Amino acid sequence: MLLSWIAGLGTGLVFLHFVQKLLFPYFWDDFWFLLKVVNYGIHMEVYKRRGRLDTVLEKFLRHAKRQPQKPFLIHEGQSYTYQDVDKRSNRVAQVFLSHSSLQKGDVVALLMSNEPDFVHVWFGLAKLGCVVAFLNTNVRANSLLHCVCTCEPRALVVGADLLGTVEEILASLPKDVSVWGMEDSVPQGVISLKQKLSTASDEPVSPSHHAVSSLKSICLYIFTSGTTGLPKAAVISQLQVLKGSAGLWAFGCTEDDVIYITLPLYHSSGALLGICGCVALGATCVLKKKFSASQFWNDCNKYNVTVFQYIGELCRYLCKQPKREGEKCHQVRLAVGNGLRSDVWIQFLDRYGDIKMCEFYGATEGNICFMNHTGKIGSVGRTNFFYKLFFSFDLIKYDFQNDEPMRNEQNWCSRVKKGEPGLLVSRVNKKNPFFGYAGSYRHTKNKLLFDVFKKGDVYFNTGDLMIQDHENFLYFWDRIGDTFRWKGENVATTEVADVIGTLDFIQETNVYGVAVPGYEGKAGMASIILKPNKSLNLEKVYEQVVTSLPSYACPRFLRIQEKMETTGTFKLQKFQLMEEGFNPLKISDPLYLMDNLKKSYVPLTQELYEQIILGEIKL
Known part of the structure; x- marks a missing residue:
């Protein structure tokens, strides 16, 4: 009797397992991942109820005590232990405490490349309770001045x-902004921080300086090219920093990992997921000033790298490298990042071995994220019933012609069907707040949608079009409207148009992104109308964009039109132009290509077009 009962139970379990695999193939993947996320939330709540707010800085200080001699940063062959970084950042804090009038809550802007002192200054200022604003090192002139002034x-x-x-902007800076340089010899009007650090004490400052009363308090400003205009300073709270720091852990990284960061630290990926992620784990970070495809695997082998951060372009560059023996001989087991195309994903794994690619989705200022914990090729993440209990989001219908969300006769938005592209919007509430941007509230308001499905609801507009398939995997489809992505950076089309529009022979400029085979994102293209009786000066256009814009924002193509179509809401029509692309056989308007050797734009012939398509000309 007992044996038959056991046999029946076994048969039932096998049957249930078969049904689960057939109907719910990702059940256990989802279950264990969700359990991990819930456990993290419980951990944070326990600290909170004990009257302690466990910030990333607090985690770092604990590691500096528990494992002082463990390498934290490795840069250009030199190792900096947790104790080294702690003491160096103490010196930064002591300098500003003694030689400035900085108070807790004051903002300090940081313009530095990927180097250990970026972390030293960041952590040192954090120990004083300052809000640190990361400035994009590619931004120059008026755009840089704008960024500095924006975060005050x-x-x-x-x-x-x-x-x-x-x-270049020193004379234009507000008079109450003191400028500090990490060099012994600095320009007039700049204070040498390097000199003062050489004589500063490395004793810790009082913890009262950095004590946090709420996880919703501002920790950082990170600049992002939003949907319109110049870069905006996204408000990053202590809570967002903590969430970002949990990414590596959620994907399975541990304190024993060595994590290779080549992404810029002024972005949230490098700073929050990368540096803060290493702090959360107590792991070691290999910090590279700038990504180098030719040195990448040599560095990985030299420093015993087990995890690296990527953007899709990075993996594509690695796949373009000449093949060599032993390419699969490395210790890398995980790669964490976003923007990886399916074809590059497959090619990368085939060439470099069994590396788990951990794709994720998340905007710097956004209140929604997805993580592809299953490794499904091409997907940015998964959703399910349980996920939507924690993160309320929807994909809504979008009017591409008028460049705005569709609304029905009752003025409500509509959800798309599975398999159809829709605009990703995320519900804003106490559980998932949107902290917005520094400065005018209109910047924050422009990223919100009101009365979406019912009166009074508020949603964060990501500006991204996504597709959800029938297995509930999510895929990035495109960006909308006035922003496109190129070289791993967001480009605000209005900023580019404003720069070109200052030329005295330009009447109107319409900037958009066009797809180029073999490239991630979209290349910039500017459609231009000339003023009456004015001629086009291609050298001046080139000079204007390269001196005023970051290299990734410079339009690769120009199109000269006689008139421009507008949408029903009088916006410049981009959709049709994007669809037409840059093929000279299909476009009768004059087309031009950016030529860095000639320092000008040159006529885009059919021969040049074919060379671009074949990858013989690099953009």
Whole structure:
């Protein structure tokens, strides 16, 4: 009797297992991942109820005590232990405490490349309770001045290699902003932080300086090219930093991992997921000043790298490298990032071995994220019933012609069907707040949609079109409207148009992104109308964009039109132009290609077009 009962139970379990695999193949993957996320939330709540707010800085200080001699940063062959970084950041805090009037809550802007002192200054200022604003090192001139003024800092700290960039705007900076340089010899009007650090004490400052009363308090400003205009300073709370720091752990990284970061630290991926992620784990980070495809695997082998961060372009560059023996001989087991195309994903794994690619989705200022914990090729993440209990989001119908969400006769938005592209919007509430941007509230308001499905509801507009398939995997489809992505950076089309529009022979400029085979994102293209009786000066257009814009924002193509179509809401029509692309056989308007050797734009012939398509000309 007992044996038959056991046999029946076994048969039933086998049957249930078969049904689960057939109907719910990702049940256990989802279950264990969700359990991990819930456990993290419980851990945070326990600390909170004990009257302690466990920030990333607090985690770092604990590691500095528990494992002082463990390497934290490795840069250009030099190792910096947790104790080294703790003491160096103490010196930064002591300098500003003694030689400035900085107070808790004051903003300090940081313009530095990927180097250990970026972390030292960041952590040192955090120990004083300052809000640190990360400035994009590619931004120059008026755009840089705008960024500095937007976050209203009391001080600006500049890396040695960027002092020349700041010198261009030094006279225009607000008088109450003190400028500090990480160099012994600095321009007039700049204070040498490097000299003062050499004599500063490495004793810790009082913890009262950095004590946090709420996880919703501002920790950082990270600049992002939003949907319109110049870069905006996204408000990053202590809570967002904590959530970002949990990414590596959620994907399975441990304290024993060595994590290779080549992404810029002024972005949330490098700073929050990367540096803060290493702190959360107590792991070691290999920090590279700039990504190098030719040195990548040599560095991985040299430093015993087990995890690296990527954007899709990075993996594509690695796949373009000449093949060599032993390419699968490395210790890398995980790669964490976003923007990886399916074809590059497959090619990368085939060439470099069994590396788990951990794709995720998340905007710097957003209140929604997805993580592809199953490794499904091409997907940015998964959703299910349980996920939507924690993160309320929807994919809504979008009007591409008028460049706005569709609304029905009752003025409500509509959800798309599975398999159809829709605009990703995320519900804003107490559980998932949107902290917005520094400065005018209109910047924050422009990223929100009101009365979406019912009166009074508020949603964060990601500006991204996504597709959800029938297995509940999510896929990135495109960006909308006035933003496109190129070289791993967001490009605000209005900023580019404003720069070109200052030329005296330009009447109107319409900037958009066009797809180029073999490239991630979209290349910039500017459609231009000339003023009456004015001629086009291609050298001046080239000079204007390269001196005023980051290299990734410079339009690769120009199109000269006689008139421009507008949408029903009088916006410049982009959709049709994007569809037409840059093929000279299909477009009768004059087309031009950016030529860095000739320092000008040159006529885009059919021969040049074919060379671009074949990858013989690099954009």
